[in-house]
Amino acid sequence: MNKTPIWKSIALSLTSDIAEGRYQTGDRLPTEAQLAATHGVNRHTVRRALSDMADQGLVHSRRGAGVFVATRPTEYPIGKRVRYHKSISASGKMPGKKILALTTRAADEAEADALGLETGDTVHVYDGLSLADGQPIGLFQSVFPAKRFPDILQILTETQSVTKALQRCDVPDYTRISTRLTARAATATQALHLHLSEGAPVLFSIGINADPEGNPVEYGRTTFAGERVTLTLNED
Amino acid sequence: MNKTPIWKSIALSLTSDIAEGRYQTGDRLPTEAQLAATHGVNRHTVRRALSDMADQGLVHSRRGAGVFVATRPTEYPIGKRVRYHKSISASGKMPGKKILALTTRAADEAEADALGLETGDTVHVYDGLSLADGQPIGLFQSVFPAKRFPDILQILTETQSVTKALQRCDVPDYTRISTRLTARAATATQALHLHLSEGAPVLFSIGINADPEGNPVEYGRTTFAGERVTLTLNED
DNA sequence: GTCTATGATTTGTATAGTTGTATAGGATAA
DNA sequence: TTATCCTATACAACTATACAAATCATAGAC
Structure with a gap:
């Protein structure tokens, strides 16, 4: 079976949120603590996901301020549509x-x-x-x-x-x-x-x-x- | 002459601990390392026991957090119109x-x-x-x-x-x-x-x-x- | 109105502990 | 032989907790 790390799954979820317009460029994401609660994980696991997204240039964070959407993903795998x-x-x-x-x-x-x-x-x-x-x-x-x-x-x-x-x-x-x-x-x-x-x-x-x-x-x-x-x- | 594997006896011991209410639903069990020490076996042997109990739905483990006594599994119907x-x-x-x-x-x-x-x-x-x-x-x-x-x-x-x-x-x-x-x-x-x-x-x-x-x-x-x-x- | 002090909020960092997985090997029974 | 049981070691993934540093909102002083 697939063993996707949890942080990767979270990163994917957030990326799709951005790709589908739920968070738009410049918007502030929920705080790390909130995201951790939402996804039922520790804050560090969320940080791992955000760090990955930051590496891809999707988001950027400012200490004390929050995490903000930088750009929309250029290449997002669109799920196979149910036919x-x-x-x-x-x-x-x-x-x-x-x-x-x-x-x-x-x-x-x-x-x-x-x-x-x-x-x-x-x-x-x-x-x-x-x-x-x-x-x-x-x-x-x-x-x-x-x-x-x-x-x-x-x-x-x-x-x-x-x-x-x-x-x-x-x-x-x-x-x-x-x-x-x-x-x-x-x-x-x-x-x-x-x-x-x-x-x-x-x-x-x-x-x-x-x-x-x-x-x-x-x-x-x-x-x-x-x-x-x-x-x-x-x-x- | 004990034919039963060690892990099985450990599982039995833990199961009776739960049955007798020594650990209640939601409680965290001692760590695998602690259980290994108290039973005088390798950690993997304990894991074998816990894995068996998890298959039976008795316990549930979370990486990094611990092993918890699971809530009893049941099936629930849900209506469409009914709330x-x-x-x-x-x-x-x-x-x-x-x-x-x-x-x-x-x-x-x-x-x-x-x-x-x-x-x-x-x-x-x-x-x-x-x-x-x-x-x-x-x-x-x-x-x-x-x-x-x-x-x-x-x-x-x-x-x-x-x-x-x-x-x-x-x-x-x-x-x-x-x-x-x-x-x-x-x-x-x-x-x-x-x-x-x-x-x-x-x-x-x-x-x-x-x-x-x-x-x-x-x-x-x-x-x-x-x-x-x-x-x-x-x-x- | 502007400035500043303060406290709450939020991200960054550090440390330690726990479970998951992989690999390797010895002992014992069918 | 082969399979099962158990040990041993190492590392990865995730959690828990604490504290530091930056930001922000607000109140109070001037």
Whole structure:
């Protein structure tokens, strides 16, 4: 793993503050003591960062007065922009999809609980990969109750779209009744599928979709590539 | 004939010291050198024991400072609509906030855009740490337009709560009009604050809150410890 | 109004202590 | 053999504390 010294991370943070205009040339930075408190470190560690920035000519300090912004960084590494914004409500409507597996098996406890089944009831499972511009952005698994949707796997081979498949199963519309989100580290297999390195941050989402009557129809788990995806939650 | 490694017995001894309350949460343990001397072993052997205890979440060490008894690890859900305070105390945990910094500075492009200001307009900034049972779960930054809320920093020193501070600024209620979420790797300073190791997955959230008239009042950025936080989105 | 004294604030410097990491090597058991 | 456990040494990174030196704001004297 990367072992960035803390002072370097602080220097980078302050440099970006200057680069993005939060502190402008001539402005006084917060005092060393304040910066130390903000970053949760000792004052000397802040001084190490400021010293580095002073060497680069970004800031200059005057004893008793403070630290002032000298110039804006000429060359600041702009973070890779996140390219794909995906709305959480538009789960099944992604541009590209690749079917990885279509299986029928017994439901585990979490799945049964979410779908209102008994543990061991059979479910149809759709494993797939979401793509955008040919790049993998999400690894998903959709679980459907087999009893209610006996032919859904067959239909999915034709449409690949969960929304359309459910429509052809007499579920014209569905809504998300529950979502849980957390950040995790990519496992080896996830990394492989999503073209990430193992341990890279991924966004893990668990959601339950239900028909207009409130009966759960799909239990979905998705792992998004953190580097390439931003979820936008739109409240109407 | 003792088959158990020395480090394991040291770890056990220290663990029972903690269990019996000889060292309480937050207390600093004796230095590695002292522990090595009292146990009559090399410092590295002590480190092996401490490393094992750290893996179990019993202790937490800070370079240069010492080894401290860790607060017990727990998981906390957070609602999207529900205010932080409410959702945490509903799960039976003691919520808390720690002010890291209160600053006034120029708005960068993103902040100005979100709050409907011009780049360079002054904003008030609240940097803080969200805690639950003393355990850090999120690192946040709230940005307010200085023109509309000239005294908000003063108020925040008293309440620490964004909701209450806005209430005292004649914003009785506000709603989230935009949320963006992604997974990232913790930087060195974030890791320090959140008691994670560098590169650990964190959940990064950018949100805009607006008053009932739709005028943006707060631009917030939060970094959640992925290990300890699950966001649950309750769509009504 | 201007000058000056004073005290608080802020940066600069010094010293010592503590944890993190790297390297090397000996002892013991599978 | 190989792996694990433990020792030994050295240095880097960070913390803690204290004090000195420069700056600034303010009050009081003139």
